[in-house]
Amino acid sequence: MSIQVENNLKTEEHKDKFEQTAHYIPCKIDSDGPANVEKYFVPYIVDKDGELTASFRGHSLDGKKMTLPEGYRAVTVTETKRPLAEDVERKFQVTGGFKEFTYWNWDQKPTKNDKMERAFDWIDISDAMHGD
């Protein structure tokens, strides 16, 4: 199976599309599609000197803003039509992305020991292994 990702969006022209807001919620949400984030979530975010709080489904959340490591960015893609057969080429379109996101923990302040933060260690190691 080969995968083709196509980008028709120029970074300069679509700055806003590549700087979207993203939230990492510490909860598996069994849903795929649009969500009323602006209405139900954003109004309850309180920022006290960078220490963020919010609430999701009655659970208190503590969060902080995180920026993706230098040289990396997140990209969102969509597939217009998923082919029925396996082992055929699949085509994805870039729809946007983000450079920073809000990381939320359930009822505990984010720390350097959180898995998300530590996962970025891999990038240094990967650099050392595969970099020039």
Add this chain to the structure above:
Amino acid sequence: MIKSLQELQDYIKSKDNFTNFTNSSVVPDVCKTEPCMLGVDEAGRGPVLGPMVYGIAYCPVNQTKVLKDLGCADSKALTEDKRDDIFSKMITEEDSLNNVGWIADVISPNYISNSMYRRAKHSLNEVSMNSAIALIKKAAESGANITEVYVDTVGPPEKYQAKLSEIFPDYKITVAKKADSIYPIVSAASIVAKVTRDHALKVWKFLEGLELNQAEFGSGYPGDPVTKKFIREQIDHVFGYPMLVRFSWSTAELMLQEKAATCTFEDIDEPGSKRSNTKSISSFFAKPNEDKPRKRHKFFDERHLSVGNPFE
């Protein structure tokens, strides 16, 4: 300092309804010198929506006549209008202003849900007790000379009384069921709490932008057909309910289980706490399982890193 029910509503509206806040009277001068009794009661403990309000009222021990003149009696026997009427008198009439002080602690539904859904769960009883304790302290700190405390409780009074006596060793403490029908000062506290809750619901503003008022969500009691309909229909697939609702109530939990997207928070059990490392004796005789996938290095496990294909 509020002087009318309208001002009470305006004050409530000026506060964030997803956090807690208090509303209090000025401490009457006489309460700073004369020994005072203080009553504690709550409103809105059971409902699935809206804040829970704790109220205290205090007045000099020898001034119970003021309370009787106000009409403080078993608050459950009073209609909503009658309670509004008594509260209005409390905040306007000279005799009451000079003798009776009060504080209301408005505990938001969001705070209640958050507390009950902590990693270390915090029960509604704890939330309640902490509110009552904080209010008694606040009255004393603002200068009231408290000597006697009367508390209404739904649970067993003995434990509660012991706890309060430990925290406030200098006060004479009485915890009783139905205290609001026995002690007028508790009736006064009850009126403060109930009126505050009633008006908090009347002026509830949905930050979610929903244009609904109390006619569409009702009293919040699980038996109220309007509330039932609201809980059944006002569901967002991802977020569940607006913050008016107490997510931790089983009525709400069950409805979301049925009608909204399933949400699973991480397990609270910390790794390594439960599972035993002892192998069963029979495992030594079993054929080794060669198909078992190789375990990844703990570097990856600890970081939740795995090789995956997001396009699958």
